[in-house]
Amino acid sequence: METVTRLGVVGCGLMGSGIAEVAALGGSGIDVLVAESSPEAAEAGRRRVEASLDRALRRGKISEEARDGARSRLSYTDDLKAMADRQFVIEAIAENRDLKTGLMKTLDQVVTDPEAILATNTSSIPVVDLAVATQRPTHVLGLHFFNPVPVQTLVEIIPALTTSPDTLVRARAFASEALGKEVVEAPDRSGFVVNALLVPYLLAAVRMVESGSASPEDIDRGMELGCAHPMGPLRLLDLIGLDTAQAVAESMYEEFKEPLYAPPALLRRMVAAGRLGRKSGHGFYDHTA
Numbered sequence: 001m002e003t004v005t006r007l008g009v010v011g012c013g014l015m016g017s018g019i020a021e022v023a024a025l026g027g028s029g030i031d032v033l034v035a036e037s038s039p040e041a042a043e044a045g046r047r048r049v050e051a052s053l054d055r056a057l058r059r060g061k062i063s064e065e066a067r068d069g070a071r072s073r074l075s076y077t078d079d080l081k082a083m084a085d086r087q088f089v090i091e092a093i094a095e096n097r098d099l100k101t102g103l104m105k106t107l108d109q110v111v112t113d114p115e116a117i118l119a120t121n122t123s124s125i126p127v128v129d130l131a132v133a134t135q136r137p138t139h140v141l142g143l144h145f146f147n148p149v150p151v152q153t154l155v156e157i158i159p160a161l162t163t164s165p166d167t168l169v170r171a172r173a174f175a176s177e178a179l180g181k182e183v184v185e186a187p188d189r190s191g192f193v194v195n196a197l198l199v200p201y202l203l204a205a206v207r208m209v210e211s212g213s214a215s216p217e218d219i220d221r222g223m224e225l226g227c228a229h230p231m232g233p234l235r236l237l238d239l240i241g242l243d244t245a246q247a248v249a250e251s252m253y254e255e256f257k258e259p260l261y262a263p264p265a266l267l268r269r270m271v272a273a274g275r276l277g278r279k280s281g282h283g284f285y286d287h288t289a
Helices: 014-025 039-058 064-073 080-085 097-110 127-131 165-178 194-211 216-226 233-240 242-256 265-272
Strands: 006-010 031-035 074-077 088-091 117-120 140-145 154-159 182-185
Touching: 006 014, 006 080, 014 031, 014 039, 014 064, 014 140, 031 039, 031 080, 039 064, 039 074, 064 074, 080 097, 088 097, 097 117, 097 127, 117 165, 127 140, 140 165, 154 165, 165 182, 194 216, 194 233, 194 242, 194 265, 216 233, 233 242, 242 265
Parallel strands: 006 031, 006 088, 031 074, 088 117, 117 140, 154 182
Antiparallel strands: 140 154
């Protein structure tokens, strides 16, 4: 089985930057190329990754040698054609079906190695829908990382109906050995394993706020102290991003038509108002400080 030495990551927001950082820090010496939509976005992504590496150094999580080595293995571009020589490409752009489908079509045309794997970090879109948009559906699967990627150890690996057994084996080995992640295999159903359980819980917390049953502070304190959760549901929503949570809930509701997956009106209003959580400075809590 060929060792992956050239990885591509498309998108350098919270998830893409974390994936790129973890891959560059791994002991496998992987060359990591990160693509963004513009030179400005690529530069912002570079700053995000380097700031995270610097934080890890200050906190004693990595050595200065490891940080500098990771920097040397990272490069950035705004040209998707630069992905041509990659052996493995992970897309981590916005949770939008049309955008992801279009990107997969482009990567299929750009990446020259017919054995290269194209992976999606989608948290809710059926992987088979993205796989059949390419001419290599046997080489497409889902790799769902969790935020923040450098801290969270789990990756869900999601084979589509079209994914070949060899692709699944290679992707599992890459995630576990090169990236050092724990892997669980999930079905290609909207929400997979973790979000299928997590999203109804998060939405229930929003409905409690919406109905005036309890304050965000009391809900979170109750779950943290009463159920030993490290973070309450509303603080977690602010971390995930309310827009991302809404997109995941909408995708799950579209597939299953279960009321528990429907985004509450309060969530929709907050997203419309730009109150997206930490990324915007305000969600259920004020993060401007």
